[in-house]
Amino acid sequence: MHPPKLTLRQLRALLHKMPFNRSVGIHITKVHKDGVTIEIPMRDDLLNGAGVLHGGVTATIADVAVGMAIMHHFGGTRQATTVELKINYFRPISAGRVAARSRLLRIGSHLVIGSVDIRDEGKNSVGFAIVTYMLLEAATPQSTSGPATLRK
Amino acid sequence: MHPPKLTLRQLRALLHKMPFNRSVGIHITKVHKDGVTIEIPMRDDLLNGAGVLHGGVTATIADVAVGMAIMHHFGGTRQATTVELKINYFRPISAGRVAARSRLLRIGSHLVIGSVDIRDEGKNSVGFAIVTYMLLEAATPQSTSGPATLRK
Amino acid sequence: MHPPKLTLRQLRALLHKMPFNRSVGIHITKVHKDGVTIEIPMRDDLLNGAGVLHGGVTATIADVAVGMAIMHHFGGTRQATTVELKINYFRPISAGRVAARSRLLRIGSHLVIGSVDIRDEGKNSVGFAIVTYMLLEAATPQSTSGPATLRK
Amino acid sequence: MHPPKLTLRQLRALLHKMPFNRSVGIHITKVHKDGVTIEIPMRDDLLNGAGVLHGGVTATIADVAVGMAIMHHFGGTRQATTVELKINYFRPISAGRVAARSRLLRIGSHLVIGSVDIRDEGKNSVGFAIVTYMLLEAATPQSTSGPATLRK
Numbered sequence: 076m077h078p079p080k081l082t083l084r085q086l087r088a089l090l091h092k093m094p095f096n097r098s099v100g101i102h103i104t105k106v107h108k109d110g111v112t113i114e115i116p117m118r119d120d121l122l123n124g125a126g127v128l129h130g131g132v133t134a135t136i137a138d139v140a141v142g143m144a145i146m147h148h149f150g151g152t153r154q155a156t157t158v159e160l161k162i163n164y165f166r167p168i169s170a171g172r173v174a175a176r177s178r179l180l181r182i183g184s185h186l187v188i189g190s191v192d193i194r195d196e197g198k199n200s201v202g203f204a205i206v207t208y209m210l211l212e213a214a215t216p217q218s219t220s221g222p223a224t225l226r227k
Numbered sequence: 228m229h230p231p232k233l234t235l236r237q238l239r240a241l242l243h244k245m246p247f248n249r250s251v252g253i254h255i256t257k258v259h260k261d262g263v264t265i266e267i268p269m270r271d272d273l274l275n276g277a278g279v280l281h282g283g284v285t286a287t288i289a290d291v292a293v294g295m296a297i298m299h300h301f302g303g304t305r306q307a308t309t310v311e312l313k314i315n316y317f318r319p320i321s322a323g324r325v326a327a328r329s330r331l332l333r334i335g336s337h338l339v340i341g342s343v344d345i346r347d348e349g350k351n352s353v354g355f356a357i358v359t360y361m362l363l364e365a366a367t368p369q370s371t372s373g374p375a376t377l378r379k
Numbered sequence: 380m381h382p383p384k385l386t387l388r389q390l391r392a393l394l395h396k397m398p399f400n401r402s403v404g405i406h407i408t409k410v411h412k413d414g415v416t417i418e419i420p421m422r423d424d425l426l427n428g429a430g431v432l433h434g435g436v437t438a439t440i441a442d443v444a445v446g447m448a449i450m451h452h453f454g455g456t457r458q459a460t461t462v463e464l465k466i467n468y469f470r471p472i473s474a475g476r477v478a479a480r481s482r483l484l485r486i487g488s489h490l491v492i493g494s495v496d497i498r499d500e501g502k503n504s505v506g507f508a509i510v511t512y513m514l515l516e517a518a519t520p521q522s523t524s525g526p527a528t529l530r531k
Numbered sequence: 532m533h534p535p536k537l538t539l540r541q542l543r544a545l546l547h548k549m550p551f552n553r554s555v556g557i558h559i560t561k562v563h564k565d566g567v568t569i570e571i572p573m574r575d576d577l578l579n580g581a582g583v584l585h586g587g588v589t590a591t592i593a594d595v596a597v598g599m600a601i602m603h604h605f606g607g608t609r610q611a612t613t614v615e616l617k618i619n620y621f622r623p624i625s626a627g628r629v630a631a632r633s634r635l636l637r638i639g640s641h642l643v644i645g646s647v648d649i650r651d652e653g654k655n656s657v658g659f660a661i662v663t664y665m666l667l668e669a670a671t672p673q674s675t676s677g678p679a680t681l682r683k
Binding site: 159164167212 | 312
C-alpha cells in the first residue's frame, strides 16, 4: 500500500537535480527510518563577514534535510513545498563539516513537520530547526509519469 | 550620544565583504528609518528541484535584511549574531527580483528583533520572517579600531 | 460571492462561547478591515511567579486575535484550527490592559497566516506573534446549518 | 561548583507559587536529567469553542515545562524570562491528561533553549515546542537570600 522508500542512491540523484543544493555543496550521507542525514563541507564562499558559516546556509540545510526525509518517506511519489521554517543558532561554525539529521515528527494529510539537529564536525550541537512542509495535491495517474520534484 | 548611522554606500561596502551574500547576489537598495530593503535577482543556480527559488535563499535574505538594519541602526559599532530565524513562505517565486524590507521591532540591551516583508517583482507578498539577533559585548575602545563585522 | 463579514456583536457572541477565553477574560474591542483588536485586563490569577503576566496568557491572546480575524474574514462560514504559533516577548507586563491587534498576512486555500502586535496600556510594544491556522474542509450545505466554531 | 539541583518537592512548591499555573491546573510529575515532565488534566474551562483544548493552554504548558527545567538545572539560583516560544499543534486534544516533557537543548551564558514534546493520555504526539529563555543577570550574594522566581 505504501510506496517503496527511496534508496540513498535515488535520493542522491534527486538532490543533485536541485541547483542551489549543488551550489552550496549539500550531499546526503545516511538514510534513517524517520529521516536523513545530510552534510556540507565548509567553503570560503559560504562564510559571512565574521568568517563563520552564514546563517542562511544553515537554514538551507535544515530545509533540505526535512525535504529529503519527506521524499524518502513517500518514495518520491508526493510533491511538497516548505511553508514554514524556524531555526535556533547555538554557536558559530568556523571549520570542518556540518551535519543535519532530520526526523519527521508528524505526517498529516496536508502538513508534514520535521525537526533537524545540526552538529559540527566535533559533534557539538550548533543549531536546531523545525520545518513544516505542505503536501501538494496527489498527482493524478497520468501526471506522475514524470520525475518527482520537491518544491521548496 | 548615538553613533552616526551608516550611509547606503557604507552598508554596501559592508555587505560586499560577506562572501555568501556576494555568492547569492544580494544588494542593498534602500535605507529606511527603521530598517533596510535588500534585493536579489533570480538566477538559475538559486533554484530548487521544482524550478522556483530555494527556500534557503529566501531565509538568507531575511537574515541579511535584519542584520543590515542592525548595522545601520548602531552605525556599525556593534557586532551581532543571529540567534533565531523564523520564516513563513506564502507562495513560490519563479522569476524576477525578490525584495526584502526589514523593520526593527525591538532593540533591547541583549536582543534585537526584526520583521521582514518579502515581495516579488509584482509586489506580491511571498513571505514574512521574524529574526532575532544577539548583540555581542560592546567592544573595548582599542578593539573597535578595526572594521565592524556581522557574525551571522 | 464572499459571505458577509461578522459584526463586532456577532464576534463577541462567538468569543463568549469559548470557555477558556471567558476564563482568561478576553474581549474583542475593534474590528478592522484586515483583523481585530482584542484585550484583557490584568488579573492576579493571570500572573506568574515574578508577578508579571504569564507568557501563556500572552500566547493565548495572540492565538485568539488571529482566530477572530479569520472568523471575521470568512463571515463565520469556515472552521479553522491553529497549526502553529510563534511569539516573541519584548518586555514584562505588570499592570493595566493588554491589547492584541491581528492582521491577516496571507489567506491561502489551506493555510491562513496572521501577525499580532501586542501592546500594554501605555501603547508600548510588548510582543509580536505570527500564527498559522489551517482551514478545515468547507462544510457541505447541510452541515453548515449549525453555528460556526473555531477549533483552536 | 554547580548549585545542587532542585528536588521534585521543591519544584512543586515553586510551581504552586505561580498563580496562572495554579489556575490552569499544571503539576509537575517527573524530573529528568535534562528536563521535566509536567501535566494538566482536561477541564471544561480550558476548552475552546470546538470543545477541544485551547491552543493557549498548550502554549502555557510548553512555556512552563522549559521554565521548570531551567529552575531545576540551576538549582533555583538564576532568574529567567521567556523571550520566545514556538509551538506546532499536531492534533486536537479532547479528553484525558496532557503531558509535556521538556529537554534543554542549549544552555548559553545568556540564552537557554529547550524543546517540549507534548502527548495526550494515549501517548500520541499532539504537539512540539521550542522555547527560549533569557537568563537575567546573576544576583549579587545579598539579593539571592530571597526565593528564586521565574519571570515568564
